[in-house]
Amino acid sequence: MRPDSIDEIFRRAKAGKALFIDRKALTPEFVPDHLSFRDGQIQAVAEVLAPVLHGSKPSNLLLYGKTGTGKTAVARYVQAKLGGEAGPNELTVAYVNARIANTEYRTLAELAKFINLPVDKQIPFTGLSIGEVTERIFAAMQAQKRRVILVLDEIDYLVKSFGDSILYEFTRSGERLAPGFLSLVGISNDLKFKDDLDPRVLSSLSEEELVFPPYTVEELREILTDRAQTAFRPGAASQAAINLCAAMAGSEHGDARRAIDLLRIAGEVAEREGLEEIDDTSIRRASDKMEHDRVDEAIRSLPVQNKAVLLAVSRFREGTNTGELYLAYASLCKRFGLETLTQRRVSGILAELDLLGLIEASVVSKGRRGRTKRIQLLISEEALAKTLSEDTTFGK
Ligand SMILES: Nc1ncnc2c1ncn2[C@@H]1O[C@H](COP(=O)(O)OP(=O)(O)OP(=O)(O)O)[C@@H](O)[C@H]1O
Ligand SMILES: [Mg+2]
Incomplete structure (x- = not known):
């Protein structure tokens, strides 16, 4: 055209x-002043957190549900209300999005912004150990008798990228912070992240759980x-x-x-x-x-090996099986000067591409000869070629 x-x-x-x-009313940043169909969730979150208003530590809470089901909207709504209710300034409702903060260090630094750290104990943009940053935050909270509710959005990102060690510190901070405390409201759209948690962290984090239906x-x-x-x-x-x-x-x-x-x-x-x-x-x-x-x-955000596997899949218009695909992948690696991974690793990558909806890898029975995988590209070849043409490895 x-x-x-x-x-x-x-x-x-x-x-x-x-x-x-008013185009803004349809942008992601817009906060509606009324959330329909979420009265139940708003009430449940409020009930879990309400004890904070008479000085008790609320249970930790985990909110989960698929993307776009109102988890962030509800959490921010309750946060705003609670901020409004709370009288004494020892109460802090902090909101940090772990994916946007991007690292453990920055997640902690964001939390620190909600707490007045002494001038000589501020968190610099970079340079301290995670242990030192945690210690500065905890020391200030204890000294100020601070009661903190930390809403940690996209908590699954943190756990997937860095493990659960800071969550471990948070959930075990009880005595260290007294008479202050830290309660966590974790938000995730990926339930499987729970599998990556230390059982002690998991049981503490999910004292209360709330599901958001689509x-x-x-x-x-x-x-x-x-x-x-x-x-x-x-x-x-x-x-x-x-x-x-x-x-x-x-x-x-x-x-x-x-x-x-x-x-x-x-x-x-x-x-x-x-x-x-x-x-x-x-x-x-x-x-x-x-x-x-x-x-x-x-496609753009895939690691280079995943791109290579995807490209190999695209070579077969009618779909293919694992053996054939592996040969095509290996020859592409040679051509583009990439390390050739084992068949096992390639199978893992195929599963990831399947999850992203870029390919379909389904198990088919071959009768008495056992089973194999049928692998097929789910996106258009042109779209793939166009995106990869701007790639530094495959552009050539
Ligand atoms: N009940 C509702 N009434 C009005 N707007 C809503 C409602 N629920 C969600 N929205 C709007 O839909 C969009 C997505 O909601 P939200 O960000 O809360 O999703 P989420 O569950 O946090 O998703 P994700 O897991 O991807 O972060 C936002 O713009 C939000 O304002
Ligand atoms: Mg969200």
Whole structure:
């Protein structure tokens, strides 16, 4: 398709009316002042944390559920309310996102920002040992008799990347902090991260657990209707358009983030086209764009060996088996000057690519001759080629 000329883009923008009045209402940063369908979870979290208001240590709490089910939104909502309720300044409700903080050190440094460390015990941007940072935080908390509720979002990222040693310190900090204390609210969209925890950490961290179920299509519809009223000019997002977004976003699991993104991007597509309102085509284009971006991002962030295996899979239009695939992989490694991993390691990589939805590796029976794996690319070859053409190893 030929790119639109700049004159054409501006002409359409002038002719069309703006569809958005407040686009921010559909961005990830927006905090809605009302969370529908989460009264139960809000109440449950509040009940676990409430003892803090009369000075007792709340149980640690683990919130989990699939992506886009409102875990972060609920935690932040309760945090804001609790901040408002609390009188004495010894109470601190800290929120740290471990994935955004990115390292153990930065996670602790973020926590330290919520506690007034003495001038000579501040946490520099880098340079101290984890033990020293933990010690400075604990010492200040104890001296200030500080009661801290730490909401640790995307806790699975921390555990997967660095293990559970700081969680171990946190869950065993009881006497060290008295009369202050530290209660943890961990949030994860990956249940399997529990397998990586030391049993003592696990039992302490999950004193209380709360599951967030996916939203139903009906619920997504209502959430979107709410947001659309703030975001769009009247008439720009019809009920039919909202219903389609809810249905498409809800087809995998009820992910509110995906639904909201879909509606926003559909609005942008429609506005660019100079339409008066969002139509089915804008929504389908928005969905294709999101899928394309997701795949692109997933491929880009793969380790080089995983890219090589993926590339090998793409050589077989009709799918292949493990043996054939391994030969193709080995020859690619030779060609691109990569180390050739063992068949066993390659099987592990295949399982990871399968989890990401980039390939499908299913076990098929070969009758009396046992079983083998059928491996097939799930994304378009063109998309893969395009993304890998910008890669430093495979670009050549
Ligand atoms: N009940 C709700 N009402 C209105 N908006 C909601 C509701 N639940 C979630 N949202 C919105 O949907 C988006 C995703 O929600 P949230 O960030 O809380 O998901 P999450 O469960 O933390 O997902 P992840 O595991 O990927 O971090 C946010 O923009 C949030 O404001
Ligand atoms: Mg979240």
